[in-house]
Amino acid sequence: MGGAFLAAAVLARAGARIGLPTIPLFILAGILLGPHTPGFVLVSDPHDMEMLSALGLVLLLFYLGLEFHMDDLRAGGRRMALAGGTYLALNVGAGLGFGFALGWGTSEALVLAGVLGISSSAIVTKVLVDTGRLGNPETKPILGIIVVEDVFLALYLAALQPILSGSDSLGAAVLDGGKAFAFLLLLALAARFGTRIVGRLFDTKDDELLVISFLGAAVFMAGVSEWFGVADAIGAFMVGLMLGSTASGPRILKLVHPLRDAFGAMFFFAFGLSIDPGDLPTVLWPVLAAVALTLVMNVLAGLGAARVYGFGPGPAANISTTLLARGEFALILATMAAVAGLDARLSPFIAGYVLVLAVLGPLAAGRSGWLARVFPGGKAAAEGEAEGQEAARVG
Structure with a gap:
């Protein structure tokens, strides 16, 4: 654990000097020090980091929930559903x-639909924090x-599991889906009507007690969510x-x-441990084709979401690039596919x-202005902004 934290810190500090x-x-640190690359192996079994990785994901999504207030959900629910849909x-x-189109099989196509379709909540959260756009x-x-994706994810996994396991029981699939949906509905009702009671339970001036309380609540609800067939991250999100x-919200956020930050780094490090670079050349062309397809779909989705909210080219480019990365959910599907x-x-x-999108996504998000310039009206908006900055400088 100590070596993992230090390796992630050293590489991140080195990369920060050249703007990466x-x-x-963090992912590269996991690849280099994992069992699939030659040289020194810090972690021979990626499962050794499984609990730290899960905690990192829970805390990233808990933080996301803290930033996404109930007033935002109530005020923009219809537009949110339209943009997410x-x-x-x-x-x-x-x-x-x-x-x-790949022709690998129907079950494989259903898996790939989820792999290509769902963004990485963890990477999206980290990108928003790193780029300073939480207030945008x-x-x-x-x-x-992301919220709509997580709700879809719960229902998708419930429907996919009996297909991958070869189950012929439609009743079992409906039962699993119903259980997941009922739990999501219960969480939504608690978030809508239980805030005042929750606020009283967490009302303490002692920071130590507050940390223990919110950490316990987030991790516990993540575990309960998983038991009900819902992604653990969405339970932590709802607590946040x-x-x-x-x-107590502002204090908890701080x-x-x-x-x-600490355990989020371990999530990405553990992600790198699971990647075997030696297997990648055998699927190079399908990977590149899928990445290109995802880029196009994200640009279209970003333009669509911007249209729903009445945003210009800059925010549209930010939406397109921030949601580009794929991550933890795709790896869950890879595990399910291997078991099946x-x-x-x-x-x-x-x-x-x-791996390609985990690297490309943050890089693209940091340079979304380039994409904004090619959107309709983007060049004129950029020139107007530059003229405004020049006038302010002269003034």
């Missing part, structure tokens, strides 16, 4: 079509799309959503910050695809 984002560097329709639909107007629709609307005995090419394909 931290996410791909558009994003899913474009990306999941393209992933399903791509899966059938387009951040609310970005977070809204409730606590963010209480009087206290969780260092925990989020699906096509052996799926695992290296998913690893390569996720």
Whole structure:
């Protein structure tokens, strides 16, 4: 654990000197020090980091919930659903079509629909923090799309599990889906009507007690969510959503910050441990084709979301690039596919695809202005902004 923290810190500090984002560097540290590359092996079994990785994901999504207030959800629910539904329709639909075009099989195509269709909540959260855009107007629709994706994810996994396991029982699939949906509804009702009670339970002036309380609540609810067939991250997100609307919300946001950064780094490090670079050449062309398809779909989805919210080219480019990365959910699907005995090419394909976008996503988000210039009206807006800055400088 100590070596993992130090390796991630050293690489991130070195990369910061040349302007590289931290996410791909944390992943690179895991690849270099994992069991799949020659040289020194710090962690021989990626499962040794599993609990730290899970805690990192929980804290990243808990922090996301703290930033996404209930008032935002109530005020923009319809537009959020429309933007999120558009994003899913474009990306999941393209992933399903791509899966059938590869000809690896129907079950494989259903897996690829999820791999290509769902953004990485962890990477999206980290990108928003690293780029300083949490206060931007387009951040609310970005977070809204992530929420819609997480709800879809719960239902998608419940439907996919009996297909991958070869179950013929429609009743079992409906039962799993109903259980997941009922739990999501219960969480939503608690977030909507239980904030005042939750606020009283967490009302303490002692920072130590507050940290223990919110950390316990986030991790516990993540575990309960997983038991109900819902992604553990969405349970942590809902706890953050409730606590963010209480009087203790600003203090919790400040206290969780260092925990989020430390364990979030371990999530990306553990992600790197699972990647075997030697398998990537066998699926190079499908990976590149999938990346190109995802780029196009994200641009279209970004333009669509910006249209729904009345944003210009700059926010549209930010939405397109911030949601580009794929991550933890794709790796869950890779594990499920391997257990189900699906096509052996799926695992290296998913690893390569996720790795490319995990690196490309943060880099693209940091340079989204380039994309904004090619959007309709983008060049004129950029020139107007430059003239305004020049006038301010002369003045």
